[in-house]
Each structure stands twice: as structure tokens, then as C-alpha cells.
Amino acid sequence: MRPLGLLATVLSGALLISACGGTTRENSTGNGGPTGSATTANPQAPLRTGLKITYLPKQVNNPYFTVVRGGAENAGKELQAEVKTTGPSDASAASQVTYINTAAQQRQDALVLAANDPNAVAPALKTARAQGMKVVTLDSDVAADARDVFVNQVNSTDIAVKQIELLAEAIGGEGEFAILSATANATNQNTWIEIMKQELVKPRYTKLKLVETAYGNDDDQTSFQKTQALLAAHPNLKGIISPTTVGIAAAARYLSSSAYQGKVALTGLGTPNQLRAFVKNGTVKSFALWEPAKLGYLATQAAAALASGRVTGSQGQKFAAGSLGEYTIGQSGEIVLGPPTVFTTDNVDRFDF
Structure with missing residues (x-):
């Protein structure tokens, strides 16, 4: 996805x-x-x-x-x-x-x-x-x-900008965040990530700091483990953007069963059927998709x-x-x-x- x-x-x-x-x-x-x-x-x-x-x-x-x-x-x-x-x-x-x-x-x-x-x-x-x-x-x-x-x-700029907007809203406009992507070669993912980086230089986002981009290879278990690793590596992490349906679902599953639920925000691209339960239990406040x-x-x-x-x-x-x-x-x-x-x-x- x-x-x-x-x-x-x-x-x-x-x-x-x-x-x-x-x-x-x-x-x-x-x-x-x-x-x-x-x-x-x-x-x-x-x-x-x-x-x-x-x-x-x-x-x-x-x-x-x-x-x-x-x-x-x-x-x-x-x-x-x-x-x-x-x-x-x-x-x-x-x-x-x-x-x-x-x-x-x-x-x-x-x-x-x-x-x-x-x-x-x-x-x-x-x-x-x-x-x-x-x-x-x-x-x-x-x-x-x-x-x-x-x-x-989707228009690449619109989808990338929207994810940054949703993250900023979820974490109060400041703090460290990470990106959990699909594969390192995925053209759509890489395009969105580059636009996100460009967006971060704007005055409204200067208090947001991207600390790492990880790749879950569009694999559920790998994405789950990468989420765990991101949280361990960055103790001040306030949010994760996952612009892939496999990644965001795996990250939501990890967060919902951990001490990070409600403390580390998660947004990105997912499907309603995948994320409905996580929206209702507060793990995910908002996400987007076509x-x-x-x-x-x-x-x-x-x-x-x-x-x-x-x-x-x-x-x-x-x-x-x-x-x-x-x-x-x-x-x-x-x-x-x-x-x-x-x-x-x-x-x-x-x-x-």
C-alpha cells in the first residue's frame, strides 16, 4: 500500500x-x-x-x-x-x-x-x-x-503535506518524530518523504525534528520490530508517520499493547478497516488515504x-x-x-x- x-x-x-x-x-x-x-x-x-x-x-x-x-x-x-x-x-x-x-x-x-x-x-x-x-x-x-x-x-505534494499536518496536530507542533516507510526503493514513498523534509523547513514546522527513517519492507513483522526499535533508539520520540498501510497497522498494533500508547502519536496512510479499533482506543487520532x-x-x-x-x-x-x-x-x-x-x-x- x-x-x-x-x-x-x-x-x-x-x-x-x-x-x-x-x-x-x-x-x-x-x-x-x-x-x-x-x-x-x-x-x-x-x-x-x-x-x-x-x-x-x-x-x-x-x-x-x-x-x-x-x-x-x-x-x-x-x-x-x-x-x-x-x-x-x-x-x-x-x-x-x-x-x-x-x-x-x-x-x-x-x-x-x-x-x-x-x-x-x-x-x-x-x-x-x-x-x-x-x-x-x-x-x-x-x-x-x-x-x-x-x-x-494522489497528488504527491498534497499527501505528503497532509501527513505532516496530521503529525503536527497530534504532537502539538513540536518534538522528535520518525518515519516508518515501506521499502527503500518505493518511488511513491520516497517522493512523499522528500516532500515532507522540504515541508519541515517552513517556519510553522521548525520545532519538528525528523530523527530517523526506517524501512519495514512492507512486511508486518518487520514493521512491528522496526517500530519497537525506533522507540528504543529515540527515548524522546513523540510521533511516527507511516505512509504505508502495512507499516501503520503494525505500528498501531505495537503501540496499543505497550506503555507508549497515548504518549507516542501515530499517523500516516492506512485503511479504515485496519485501523478502526486503534482509532477508537486512542492509539491513532487521525490518518489519511484514497x-x-x-x-x-x-x-x-x-x-x-x-x-x-x-x-x-x-x-x-x-x-x-x-x-x-x-x-x-x-x-x-x-x-x-x-x-x-x-x-x-x-x-x-x-x-x-
């Missing part, structure tokens, strides 16, 4: 459950050059049925990506496409390469991928694209020339539009994304899902994911 990588959004790249229908989202952020050519797209091309689409998450046993898969499968049903899920049980850098190669060998029409590493999978993706397979990344991107479009769950199912749904709709020739991935192209309405492809082939949601004791029971 994980982020899982997210579950619970969340920010400018996430979509509110109560405000997701029929809205056009436009994005103009990104790095590098756009993929595809606007002159070769045919917006009126018939939407192909019977498409074969592979969904490749960071880990098949990650609860966040299980929810994303549900959205992808729902889109597949609407599109009359075959969506199958495959992938590794670990989130290591090169663990996805074999699955990418297999999808290409099976002549899948499109691949929807949450990348564990932006570089390790790039050569395999380029080969697959050369063989005709469309590539859509979601949650965590790769190099722009290794995919057709990237479906970003709606993961809609991320999978949008990415699959984009894959179908690409495979049908309706878009190529160039900036400014528009496509219909089923019940989510029309979306516009931004710079570097980026599509942003929508705004984030912040979850607290006041609203956490309204959500079920």
Missing part, C-alpha cells in the same frame, strides 16, 4: 467515496516526456471486449492491494475483459520481473502494475511494450519510457482505453473511465485519481475497506 507501497488515502491523488461520480479530473504535473503520440489516438475507436489484462501488485498477500484488485476486477466485468492477478509474495526490487515476462509471453493486452522498484522492472516492461502489451502503472511508478500511463492515487478500489478501477479503465486505441498516453488526451467519469492525461502520462480523505473517530465507521 502501500501506501501499501496505501489503504486509506487521503489527498489530492485520492478519491472521496462521497464525491467520486461523474467528475473530470485533470492533472498537469510530472517529470520526463509523455509517452505515445496524440496523432495516432482515435477517441471514437470501439472499446474492445475480451481484452486480457494482468494485474501485478507489489505483493499478492498485501491487504491494500487486495482492495485495489477488487476495483480492477469490477472494471473488468464492466468492460467484458478478463482480469487476472499474479505476483510475488515479497516486495523485493526484482521480484516482479518474471511475472512481467510471463504476461508478455502470454500475449496479454495490458499490464496493470504497482512497481516495487522504478528501475529493476524497466527493461522487462520495455520489452513487453515492444511486443505490443500496454503498460499502466499505479500506486508506485516506473520510468516514463517504460510504461504508457501512470495512475497516481479509496484503493477506485484506483484499481481507474487503472483498468485506462488500460482498456489504451488497448482499444482510444488514447496513447499523451498529455491532454481524455478518456471515459466508467462510473468515475472522464479523465484527462497529464504531463508525462500521469493521471491523478482524486482528492484525499482524512479519517478520525468521527467518520471512520462510515467506510468499509
Whole structure:
């Protein structure tokens, strides 16, 4: 999530459950050059049925990506496409390469991928694209020339800034804090962390001090142990930000059963179903996320539009994304899902994911 990588959004790249229908989202952020050519797209091309689409998450046993898969499968049903899920049980850098190669060998029409590493999978993706397979990344991107479009769950700046805001509110605007991230190579995590660091130089946050960034490798037990280690290493720690659904759930579990409950604040990105009990017992005051199912749904709709020739991935192209309405492809082939949601004791029971 994980982020899982997210579950619970969340920010400018996430979509509110109560405000997701029929809205056009436009994005103009990104790095590098756009993929595809606007002159070769045919917006009126018939939407192909019977498409074969592979969904490749960071880990098949990650609860966040299980929810994303549900959205992808729902889109597949609407599109009359075959969506199958495959992938590794670990989130290591090169663990996805074999699955990418297999999808290409099976002549899948499109691949929807949450990348564990932006570089390790790039050569395999380029080969697959050369063989005709469309590539859509979601949650965590790769190099722009290794995919057709990237479906970003949230505007990176918004989600990073929101987490700093939630932490500052929880600890009174001052004190030491740590970050418990996913893997050291996760592009989304690293982007958010760098933005958080930039945010800390602003006058309103000068009394906040980031003392360590730890990596739980999107593994529950490792994240649990890293939480314990952070608290042991930093006796004055007042808060933890965990921008990954696996990490925040593991950290909440540790804190809730320790003497640190209520003394060390915890926030970040998680799902309501994971954190509901911890919100109610006071371990977590607030956290954020997008709606993961809609991320999978949008990415699959984009894959179908690409495979049908309706878009190529160039900036400014528009496509219909089923019940989510029309979306516009931004710079570097980026599509942003929508705004984030912040979850607290006041609203956490309204959500079920």
C-alpha cells in the first residue's frame, strides 16, 4: 500500500467515496516526456471486449492491494475483459520481473502494475511494450519510457503535506518524530518523504525534528520490530508517520499493547478497516488515504482505453473511465485519481475497506 507501497488515502491523488461520480479530473504535473503520440489516438475507436489484462501488485498477500484488485476486477466485468492477478509474495526490487515476462509471453493486452522498484522492472516492461502489451502503472511508478500511463492515487505534494499536518496536530507542533516507510526503493514513498523534509523547513514546522527513517519492507513483522526499535533508539520520540498501510497497522498494533500508547502519536496512510479499533482506543487520532478500489478501477479503465486505441498516453488526451467519469492525461502520462480523505473517530465507521 502501500501506501501499501496505501489503504486509506487521503489527498489530492485520492478519491472521496462521497464525491467520486461523474467528475473530470485533470492533472498537469510530472517529470520526463509523455509517452505515445496524440496523432495516432482515435477517441471514437470501439472499446474492445475480451481484452486480457494482468494485474501485478507489489505483493499478492498485501491487504491494500487486495482492495485495489477488487476495483480492477469490477472494471473488468464492466468492460467484458478478463482480469487476472499474479505476483510475488515479497516486495523485493526484482521480484516482479518474471511475472512481467510471463504476461508478455502470454500475449496479454495490458499490464496493470504497482512497481516495487522504478528501475529493476524497466527493461522487462520495455520489452513487453515492444511486443505490443500496454503498460499502466499505479500506486508506485516506473520510468516514463517504460510504461504508457501512470495512475497516481494522489497528488504527491498534497499527501505528503497532509501527513505532516496530521503529525503536527497530534504532537502539538513540536518534538522528535520518525518515519516508518515501506521499502527503500518505493518511488511513491520516497517522493512523499522528500516532500515532507522540504515541508519541515517552513517556519510553522521548525520545532519538528525528523530523527530517523526506517524501512519495514512492507512486511508486518518487520514493521512491528522496526517500530519497537525506533522507540528504543529515540527515548524522546513523540510521533511516527507511516505512509504505508502495512507499516501503520503494525505500528498501531505495537503501540496499543505497550506503555507508549497515548504518549507516542501515530499517523500516516492506512485503511479504515485496519485501523478502526486503534482509532477508537486512542492509539491513532487521525490518518489519511484514497479509496484503493477506485484506483484499481481507474487503472483498468485506462488500460482498456489504451488497448482499444482510444488514447496513447499523451498529455491532454481524455478518456471515459466508467462510473468515475472522464479523465484527462497529464504531463508525462500521469493521471491523478482524486482528492484525499482524512479519517478520525468521527467518520471512520462510515467506510468499509
